[in-house]
Amino acid sequence: METKSEIKCYYLGKLYPLHTKIDSSIKKITIIWNGKAFICSSPQEGEINITDALQNFYIKASKKIIGERLKLYQEHFKVKYKSFSIENDSTKWGSCSSNRHLTFHWKLMIFPLDVLDYVVVHELCHLVHMNHDRSFWRLVGKIHPQYKESMAILGTTKTRDL
Structure with missing residues (x-):
């Protein structure tokens, strides 16, 4: 019932x-x-x-959807990411390590797909530029022109990730 x-x-x-x-x-x-x-x-x-069950749902859904979005945006880059994971780090929406491992926060699933795409693009751009210099932001803007709107929704600025 x-x-x-x-x-x-x-x-x-x-x-x-x-x-x-x-x-x-x-x-x-x-x-x-x-x-x-x-x-x-x-x-x-x-x-x-339902808190744990809902979190488990979002983690599973984020693995699937972020995996699909990574595949979609990967074609813009000559450098490939090595792996990705979904985490519960409360300080960042995503990260890129020097060994090309990407991480994403499961809470991205509550935001519109365009916002999730921004974080995917942002982390993929770190494969080319491991900092937030002008070249990095130009590349982000080339692939995801509305990145500033997505950043506003996430509450982020150019100088910090979350």
Whole structure:
């Protein structure tokens, strides 16, 4: 039995309802996305703590979507990234290490796709320029011309990542 909920969650920049249902055949709380709403399945009735399940959903979704966006934007670069991961670092939206490993924060999934694209492009540009000099920002602007709007949504400035 599915219940209507007052809870709403952001996904790729839009707010969607979260519905709950009881499913005694499962062991832990899970969340799926059906294209219109989040469906939270719980093995038992009562108060449900959805925080961890929602975070797990966002982590899985970010691995898939960021992987797709990296593939899309990689064609703009001669240098390739080595690997990427999704993390819970509360100080940065993304990072690029000197060994070409990219990291992204799972909370990027709440923002519009254009904003997520900015962070992907930003980190890919670090493969060419490992700093935030003028050449770096010119490259970001060439690939993602609306980067300043995305930065404003994220609350970032040119001098810091978060």
